[in-house]
Amino acid sequence: MSILIKNGYVIYGENLDVMKADIYIEDNKITKIGKNLNISADYVIDAKGKVVSPGFINLHTHSPMGLFRGLADDLPLMDWLKHHIWPKEAKLTREYTKAGAYLGALEMIKTGTTAFLDMYFYMDAVAEVVLESGLRGYLSYGMIDLGEPDKTEKEIKVALETMKFIEKLSSERVQFVFGPHAPYTCSIALLKKVRELANEHKKLITIHVAETMTEIGQITSRYGKSPVVLLDDIGFLADDVIIAHGVWLDSKDIHILARHRVSIAHNPASNMKLASGVMPIERLLNAGVNVGLGTDGSASNNNLDMLEEMKIAALLHKVHNLDPTVADAKTVFKMATQNGAKALRLDAGVIKKGALADLVIIDFNQPHLRPINNVISHLVYSANGNDVETTIVDGKILMLDREVFTLDEEKTLEKAEEVVEKLAG
C-alpha cells in the first residue's frame, strides 16, 4: 500500500525543522520527502494548513486503567494503590481487562499516540487488542511477589507465558517487555531472575523506580540504600531498562543511570496528581540520560493525551525551577517522540526517509492554532489530542479525518460502561 500526504507542514528530522513538503509512504516506511511529489498512490491525503508530525510515544502507561478513571482521585500513591486500585484490580477478569485495553487503544489512536509501553495484567488480551487496533504495543506483565517465593515463581511463569503468546503472534508491532513492578513490591530474587531472562531472551525491562519519598524511605530502611543503588548493586541496570518516574534521585543515582544508559519515562501529570514530586529533568538531561514521556494510567492522570502531557511537563518544570527557560517546547517534544523511540529501540519518532511510517496529521485550521507562527510551540502549548485528525502506524491509516477504521467506537465505549457496572455490582 502507498500513501501520499500533500501540502502539509512537515516536522522533519531529529532537529524538528518545519518545512512545507509532501511525504510518500510505501508499505510501512517513509520513502520520499520533498516538494510537489508527483507520484500516484493508493491514498492521497491533502494536508493543506495542517501539520505532519511524528506519532507520539507513550513511554509509560497501564492502558486498561481507563476503566477506573475518576473512581479514586485526590489520594497519595500508597493509599491509592493499596486501598482503592488493588482491591478493584482483584476483581478484573481477562474479559474486563480487554474491554479496558480497547478503550485505551481507541483513546490513543484518537489523540495521536502511535506506540506505547504498557504494564498490566492479562497482557495476552492486551496484545490481541494491539494487533487489532493497528497500534504498536510494548507489553509487560506487571510482576509483584511481595517477597513470597511461591509468588516469585508464579509471576515469572505468567511473564514467560505472556512472552510466548506475544512471540506467536509474530507481529513486529507487538513486543514483549519484562515488567517487575517496583523495588518495593518485588524481591531481589525476582529482580535478579528478570535480569537473567532479559539477557537470555534479549528483551527490554520496565519498572517503577523512585516514584515517591515513601518508597525511598521503605527501600532505605529495608536495604540501607536508594532504589537506584540497590538495582545497580544487584546488576539489574543496563541500557535495556526503562524506569518509570525517577522522581527522587540524588546525584549519585543520576550518575549511575547515565553510566548504564538507562532510559526514564517521565510522567508529570501522574506525579502532580498523586503529589509524588518533581523529576529533576535538567540534571538528568545534563547528565545525558535519555528521558521519554508517559501518561501513566488513566486512574492517575486521568487520560492518555500525550499533547496535554507535553504541556504539563513544560509548565511543571518552569514553575518548579522558577525559570521559564527550563523544559522548552523542543526539548519536551523530543521527549514525547524520538526519546521514546530510542528507549524502545524503534526506528520511529522522527520523520525522515527510511523511518517507519508512524505519523499523525494535526488540524491547524482552527483558531487556537493560528497564526502558524511556531509549529512546535503550538503543539506543546496550544494543541490537545483532539486536534489530531489522522493517525498512521506502520504505513496503515488507523484514523482518517477523526474516523477510526480499526476499532468500533460505539461498541468500545458501551462495553467499558458495562464492565464498570459489573465491577461495582
Ligand SMILES: N[C@@H](CCSC[C@H]1O[C@@H](n2cnc3c(=O)[nH]cnc32)[C@H](O)[C@@H]1O)C(=O)O
Ligand atoms: N501481577 C500484578 C499486576 C501488576 S500490573 C501493574 C500495577 O501497577 C499499578 N500502578 C499504576 N500506576 C502506578 C504508579 O504510578 N506507581 C506504581 N504502581 C502503579 C497498577 O494499578 C497495577 O496494579 C499483581 O498481581 O498485582
Ligand SMILES: [Zn+2]
Ligand atoms: Zn505506572
